Amino acid sequence: MNYAFDFSAPLAYAPDLLAGAWTTLTLSLASTFFGFLLGVLCAIANTKGTRWMARCAGAYIEVIRNTPLLVQVFIVYFGLSSLGWPVGAFTAATVALVVNVGAYTSEIVRAGIESIPKGQLEAAECIGLSRWQTLLHVVLPPAIERVYPALTSQYVLLMLASSICSQISAEELTAVANRIQSDTYRSVETYLIVAVAYLLMSLLMRGLFWLLARLAFPRRRRLGTPL
Known part of the structure; x- marks a missing residue:
């Protein structure tokens, strides 16, 4: 094996890589927020909901998950x-990711x-309590608390799938990395740097979700339940 690693060429594009990482985080967090609401x-x-509401929601979930x-990205962009x-x-990209993660979020929250x-x-x-008061104060808070670990994993996967x-x-x-490797012809080095960047962003998102859980679910913190 005579291949000599040279990271200097792709690292010369560090500002572009940082800009791409920031775009990835922005895209992921925006999609997470709106996907959670959906x-x-x-x-x-x-x-x-009513029968027709359940059928519409079920059809949307089945189409997106299958x-x-x-x-889906191509349909949104070109469609x-x-x-x-x-x-x-x-x-x-944001719309497609919101529509995609909304379906998976729905099934996770439904289980909760x-x-x-x-x-x-x-x-x-x-x-x-009225029906909506029961939903907002009795059902949703503990339901989301129970499935929160699954939600965080889904949103980290969303960031990677972006x-x-x-x-x-x-x-x-990744788009920035594709451009850099085509300019430098250092594909291995470029994608190794990008892999490390995605790993760091995954850890960052998990840390943010952990902090959010400590603020939103104080009972889990008191009981020592993993967040």
């Missing part, structure tokens, strides 16, 4: 343009909602 709404529709993310609504690569004991619901009814958006020229980390 997922919670679909989980409510699936478990507490089609590739890359195809909206074909309909006369051209959008930028970053916007299309269905884990709430019926006794708690009956107690809420006995003290005169690399697919390089296929529509969204200037996230």
Whole structure:
């Protein structure tokens, strides 16, 4: 093996790599926030909504979970343009990721909602809470708390999957890496640097979610339950 590693060439593009990493984090956090909201709404529709609401939510979940993310990105990016609504690569990537992670979030949150004991619901009814008060104060907080570790893992996977958006020229980390390796012809070194960057971003996101859990779920902190 005569290959000589040379990281100096790709590291000369450090500002571009940092800009790509920042775009990846921005894209991931925006998609996480809106995907969480969409997922919670679909989980409510699936478990507490009317029959037609449950069917619509179920159809959306099945379609998204059984089609590739890359195809979904292409449909949003090229489909909206074909309909006369051209959008930028970053916007299309965000929309596609929100739609994708919303379906997975919905199923995770649905499992949390269905884990709430019926006794708690009956107690809420006995003290005169309305249906929406019961949902907001009795059902959702403990449901989300129970499935929070699964949600955090899903959102870290979302950040890693955002690399697919390089296929529509969204200037996230992988797209920047593709450009750098084509300029420097140092593919191995470039992608090793990018792999380390993704590892650091994964640890950063897990740290942010851990801090959020300590603020949002003080009971778990008191009990010493893993966050």
